[in-house]
Amino acid sequence: MPEAANGRDDRMAGLRRQIDALARGGVARSPALPFGIAALDAQLPGGGLRRGALHEVGEAGVSAEHAALAALFAAAVLARLHGSVLWCLRGRDLFAPALAGVGLCPDRIIFAETGSETAVLPAMEEGLRAKGLAxxxxxxxxxxxxxxxxxxxxxxxSGVLVIAIRRHRLAVEREGAAAEPGAALTRWRVSPQPGTGPPLPGLPRARWLVELTRARGADAPRSWILDAPDATGRLRLPAELADRPLAAAPPRARAGLG
Structure with missing residues (x-):
């Protein structure tokens, strides 16, 4: 058997062992995980991100291939769950202090470094066949x-919440991937807004444009300008915008991920 195949088999076996070690604990299930922002939760079936469903999140702009904000958005969601998280990626380029800054402690994460993008999906499916993951x-x-x-x-x-972070390496791929049909219950896009800095301890909260570009069973697209997650993973409406009416997403969003 080729050496590369042996390496993949070893990584998958190690992943199974890590997940099996969690199986005794179990994870409490809940139908949805609310954001705690009434205007946003009202647009989602069940009043939040549904467990036992696939959700996609991507990033707009020139940094889309790195998807740093998309990863922080996902980490903030996961910070409000209890239990371990399986995070599958080609190579570890996540910045641990940033994850901790939005409430997701790295010691809760099982990193599955696959070595290639094509191996990410099989690793995700392997995790969904196991028990004990949040x-x-x-x-x-x-x-x-x-x-x-x-x-x-x-x-x-499995009843597990699944998040696919879309990392698009080229602008052409980015546009093509945005038009792809998919089975995700919701699709999100995050982009930076002028103002404050990144969500790290000791620095002012950043401000994001959060776009819900697709939600099955709901009226989408919608968009919100929000303060980036705090140390507990909570987004919030900026004080000066909290009383404004909800605006529909601009035409750019309507032609986006949905």
Whole structure:
């Protein structure tokens, strides 16, 4: 057997052992995880991000291939869950202090470094066949209809919240991937807004444009300007915008991930 194949098999076996070690604990299930922002939760079926479902998040702008804000958005969601998280990615380029800054302690994360993007989806599916995880995350460039259906079915069977972070390496790929159909229950896009700094301890909170570009069973797209997550993973409406009416997303969002 080729050496590369042996390496993949070893990584997958190690991943199974780590997940199996969690199986005795179990994870409390809940139908949805609210954001705690009434205007946002009202747009989501069940009043929040549904467990047992696939959700996608991407990033707008020139930094989309790095998806740093998308990763922080996902980490803030996971910070409000209890239990361990399986995070599948090609190589470890996550900044641990930033994850901790939005409430997700790195010691809660099982990092599955696959060595190639094509191995990320199998690692996610492996995690969904196990027990004891709070969530499964995967960083992918493309996520076609068939692959997203497999993840959605796995999420439904396991009751685990699944987040696919879309990392698009080229502008052409970014536009192509945005038009792909998929089975995700919701799709999100995050982009920076002028003002404060990154969400790190001791620095002012950043401000994001958070766009809900698709939500099955809901009226989408919608968008909100929000303060970036605090140390407990909570987004919030800026004080000066809290009393403004909710605005529909601009035309750019309507042609976006949905």
């Amino acid at each position: 969530a499964v995350v995967g960083e992918v460039g493309r996520l076609g209809l068939t692959a997203s259906r497999r993840l959605q079915l796995g999420a439904e069977r």
